[in-house]
Amino acid sequence: MERDVREETGTVIPEGTRYHLPPEAAARLDLQERWRALFASWGYDPVELPVLEVYDPEHPLAARAFKMVDKSGRVLALRAEFTTAVIRMVASEGLGEELHRFQYAGRLWLRDSEIGPGRLREFAQMGVEAVGASGPRLDAELLELAWEALKTADLPDARLEVGLPALVADLLAATELAAGPRSSLHAAIERKNIPELAELLADYGVRGGLRRAVLALPDLYGGIEVLAAARRLELGPAARDDLDWLEEVLALLPPGLEVLLDLGMARAYDYYSGIHFRAYTPDFGLPLLGGGRYDGAGTRYAAGFALGLERILEARGVPRELAAPQVLALDPGTARRLRATGVRVELAWTDDLEELRDYARRRGIARISGPEGEVSP
Amino acid sequence: MNRAGFELTVALPKGRMMADSYAAFSRAGIELPRARGERDLWHSGGGLAVLELRGADVPTYVDLGIADLGVVGRDILLEAGRDLYEPVDLGFGACRLSLIRLPEAVTPVRRIASKYPRFTQSWLRSRGMVADVVKLHGNVELAVLAGLADAVVDVVQTGATLRAAGLVEVEVLARSSARLVVNKSALKLKRDVIRPLIDNLRALAT
Numbered sequence: 001m002e003r004d005v006r007e008e009t010g011t012v013i014p015e016g017t018r019y020h021l022p023p024e025a026a027a028r029l030d031l032q033e034r035w036r037a038l039f040a041s042w043g044y045d046p047v048e049l050p051v052l053e054v055y056d057p058e059h060p061l062a063a064r065a066f067k068m069v070d071k072s073g074r075v076l077a078l079r080a081e082f083t084t085a086v087i088r089m090v091a092s093e094g095l096g097e098e099l100h101r102f103q104y105a106g107r108l109w110l111r112d113s114e115i116g117p118g119r120l121r122e123f124a125q126m127g128v129e130a131v132g133a134s135g136p137r138l139d140a141e142l143l144e145l146a147w148e149a150l151k152t153a154d155l156p157d158a159r160l161e162v163g164l165p166a167l168v169a170d171l172l173a174a175t176e177l178a179a180g181p182r183s184s185l186h187a188a189i190e191r192k193n194i195p196e197l198a199e200l201l202a203d204y205g206v207r208g209g210l211r212r213a214v215l216a217l218p219d220l221y222g223g224i225e226v227l228a229a230a231r232r233l234e235l236g237p238a239a240r241d242d243l244d245w246l247e248e249v250l251a252l253l254p255p256g257l258e259v260l261l262d263l264g265m266a267r268a269y270d271y272y273s274g275i276h277f278r279a280y281t282p283d284f285g286l287p288l289l290g291g292g293r294y295d296g297a298g299t300r301y302a303a304g305f306a307l308g309l310e311r312i313l314e315a316r317g318v319p320r321e322l323a324a325p326q327v328l329a330l331d332p333g334t335a336r337r338l339r340a341t342g343v344r345v346e347l348a349w350t351d352d353l354e355e356l357r358d359y360a361r362r363r364g365i366a367r368i369s370g371p372e373g374e375v376s377p
Numbered sequence: 378m379n380r381a382g383f384e385l386t387v388a389l390p391k392g393r394m395m396a397d398s399y400a401a402f403s404r405a406g407i408e409l410p411r412a413r414g415e416r417d418l419w420h421s422g423g424g425l426a427v428l429e430l431r432g433a434d435v436p437t438y439v440d441l442g443i444a445d446l447g448v449v450g451r452d453i454l455l456e457a458g459r460d461l462y463e464p465v466d467l468g469f470g471a472c473r474l475s476l477i478r479l480p481e482a483v484t485p486v487r488r489i490a491s492k493y494p495r496f497t498q499s500w501l502r503s504r505g506m507v508a509d510v511v512k513l514h515g516n517v518e519l520a521v522l523a524g525l526a527d528a529v530v531d532v533v534q535t536g537a538t539l540r541a542a543g544l545v546e547v548e549v550l551a552r553s554s555a556r557l558v559v560n561k562s563a564l565k566l567k568r569d570v571i572r573p574l575i576d577n578l579r580a581l582a583t
Contacts, residue, residue, distance in 0.1 A: 161565055192564075194579070195466040218464070222568060260565050280562040285442010287562070 016121025024318045028124070028309060032105055034152050035126050035307065042145055044103040044128045049085045051107070053077050059084055060271065064110045078109040082306055086129045087298035096299040099133040119286070120310060127291070127306030134301040136245055139275055139293060140252035146289055146305050147257050150279055153312050158281040158288060160257070163265025164246050165272040165292070167230075170238040171214055175206050185214065190266045192218040209234030220263035224250070230263055245274060271297055277305065284315040328360045330370035338369065384424035385570055388439055388447030390432035394555055397469040398448040405577035436461060436558065445563035446571065451553040452532055456493045462564055465557040465578045472534045474551040477544050479521055482528070490520035491530040500530070500550050518542050 013019070020028060036046070053059075055067055055075035061084075065077040079085055082104055090096045105126040112121075128145065130138050143160060150158040168189060172182045181204050188197040197218065201211050213233040220226050227250075230243055253259065265276060276292035289312075291305020325344040329335035335345045346365065348356050353375070360368055360377055368375040387402075387409060389395045402409050410422030412429070420427045428444055435449040436457035450470050454463065474493065476486075486508050491497045494512040501508055511526055520526045521544060532553070533539060533546055557578055564571055 159566065192462040192464045192559075194464060195582075196463075221565065222572075262565065280566055282566055283442075285440070285560045285562050 014121070016119075018120065018122075023320060023322045024313070026322055027313060027318045031153055031309065031313065032126055035149055036103065036105070038148055038152050039103040039128050039145070042101070042128075042141075044101040044130075047086070047089065047102045047104050049079065049082070049089060049104060049106065051079050053079055053085065060268070061110065064112050066109050066111050079106070080108055080110055082106075082108070082125055082127055083129065083294070083302075083304060084298070086304070087131070087294075087302055090129075090131045090299045090302070096132050096301070099130065101128065101130050103128045124309040125306040126309060127289075127304055129302060129304035131299055131302045134274075134293070134295050134303070136248035137252060138303060139245075139249045142291060142303055142305055143249070143259065143277060144254055144257060146277065146279065146291065146307075149307055150281075150288065150312075153307075154316055155281050155288070155312065158279050158315075159260050160277055160279050161260040161262055161265070162246070162249075162275055162277045163262045164242055164274070165266050165268065165276050166245075166274050167239050167242040167263055168217060168266040170236065170242060171210070171217070174210055174236050174239070175204070175214070177204055177206075186266055189214070189217050189264050192264060194218055213239075217266075218264040221261060221265075223258070223260065226261040226263060242274070249275060273297070274303070281315050284311075286311055288312050288315060324364035324366075326365070327367045327369050328356060328363075328365045330356075330368065330375065334369050334371055383421065383426045385446070385567065386426045386428065386444045388428045388430055388435045388444035388449075390435055390449060391429055392432075394432070394448060394450065394470050395429065397467075397555065401448075401467055401469070401578060401581065402574075404581050405574055407574060433457070439558050439560050442560045442562055444560070445567055446557060446559040446574075448555050449558055451556050452493065452496075452551070454556060454558065455496045455551060455553075458495060460561070462559040462561060463556050464559060464575050466582055467555040467557060467578065468582050470553070470555040472532045472553050473549045474530060474553060475533045475546045476528055476530055476548045476550060477518065477521065477533070477539060478528045478547050480543070480545045484527065486528045488526040489528045489530055490517055490526035492517055492532075493530055496551070497530045518544055 053076065055065070055077040056062065059065065059077070059080070061080040065080040067075055067077050070076050086102060086104060105124070107122055107124050109122050128142070130142065143162070147160055168186070172185060175182065181200070185197065185200055188200055194215065197215060201214060206214065213235060216233055220230055227243065227247060235243070250259070267276065271294055272292045273295040274293035277290070278287040279289045280287060289305055289307045291303070293303035295301050325346045327338055327343055327345045328348060329338060329345050330348045332347060335347045338345045350356065356368060357377060366377065368377050389398050399409055407425070408423065409427050410420040410425055412420050418429060428438060430438060432449055432453050435447040436454060436459040438444040439447045439461055440459040448467065450472070452472065452474050454461070455474070474496065486506070488509045488511060489497055490511045490513050492513060494510045497510045511520070513520060517529045517531045518539065521529055522542065530550065536546060539546060557575065559571060
């Protein structure tokens, strides 16, 4: 096979990685800065986490992480997810005893992501975690903050969708089936594959009210009416407690925040201990953020969410050009004086006025200014 | 084409399954727009758009939300491994994915030829078996006859082709039929249109 010319010159970058050039890079920084300020105003303090982690086969994304071997022969992994990293920090620093609100931002790596719009192997997320306390009020806080973050990203039509993996887990536990059959049922629920779910329930001998309740899960999506439909099912005490919790969370949401519900949303149902939520925006097929409550997954109480920076910018669109500086200054003194008044100024690098005029025209700079005042552009 | 102008974008596989899909949608109360000419890549009308695709591309278009929903055989879904909703078994296009060998073959399987390498690998793993999988694009049965592989995993409809080639279906690995697949975001944000469609298609399928 012929070698790619870019490989010869060393200018190739790995599949699923990208250069972010000025208009996009500026948009990325601007958005992260606005989210940082928003989270800070809600009391979330920044933390920084290592990109290199010790490889752990129990990590939820262990199989998909990039791995490498360090000088001692120990296997390391590149950070593939933030929540686990934050929870480990909380456990190792002994921060789980009282309520802490943290925010984080940075890059993540996945070895095998299907590459496509909004799907890369190197990508960035920003998010928050509230650890050390639990309750519907904190869940409602996180939902409202996620909603604010979407508005901050200029996505006013985005909708939050809330699921209750704890309910799915409690119903599956009530079947008293072994782990294998349980995970087959889970996969069918997650894909809303009713024909297969009915077949599996028959094969496993799940009957009566429990069968009806499990079979109803995939279709329990929509607006608030879904809660009433769920209440009509024959549910055990654990499942009823889950619904009570969700109802309390929803009652605490501010006016205007109308979430979608999907009680059949069961991804990682053995991980989330309560709610799980995502966000969607019209005409964009991938979720923009994801979060939930995972009490007991490494620390006693934890909940949070992470925003996908590339996806949100893809859904919203990135400006094609950056606004040019307003003035090209001919000398440092003029540049300093103008900058002090809040004007964006570039400094001339030559005395050749013709070249400077040319440059200003190409760059879209409207004014050229020197010690004797304005120069005609 | 600009998708934003359409209420619903539907991805359909070319060929027989496409005709069956038009008929099923029509019985469910949705008249999909027809092709205007042979070279039409996509068809639109009445707020709907139809994308005519290779079957194996349907899961990609739906997963990425380029199409809101689509129709595709379960065999292709098993191979694609994409994260989609699969709410309706449409019933048509029934077939099975089977392990096929020469009648006299008794040795352990060491090399399998298939158009479904990913599915075949995961089936091997679930059985604790180890074999090489060779990806082929067509006439897979020939691989056994010509000695490229000692077994193939392929779609079987009636079994007539196999019998004519002197091969036997050793084991059925999965059953397949056409499925309605829906993008995760579209099911929720366009549920006013998609939910009644699912209900109607389900009522017809039973």
